[in-house]
Amino acid sequence: MSEARSRRVVITGMGVVCPLGLSLExxxxxxSEGRSAVGxxxxxxxxxxxxxxxxxxxxxxxxxxxxxxxxxxxxxxxARDSR
Numbered sequence: 001m002s003e004a005r006s007r008r009v010v011i012t013g014m015g016v017v018c019p020l021g022l023s024l025e026x027x028x029x030x031x032s033e034g035r036s037a038v039g040x041x042x043x044x045x046x047x048x049x050x051x052x053x054x055x056x057x058x059x060x061x062x063x064x065x066x067x068x069x070x071x072x073x074x075x076x077x078x079a080r081d082s083r
Contacts, residue, residue, distance in 0.1 A: 017060050018055075019038075019056055019057050020037050021059070022057070038053050038054065038055045039053060039055075039056070040052060040053055041053055041056070
């Protein structure tokens, strides 16, 4: 094993972000009903792209799934981080 420092990871919850919905219930419902989430690409201009259809997570925004209290503040990197 390498000599890289080990880091702890804490999983505080789980969620779903997918084209069929933003909850486990909507995902399972879409899968069990055989629904497709593929449709015309309209989230951004697709001019010049070789595709016109995609599976977009339409209802997702970062603000809809996080709050200021749950998002950790990042500290600025320093020289000691590169050691």
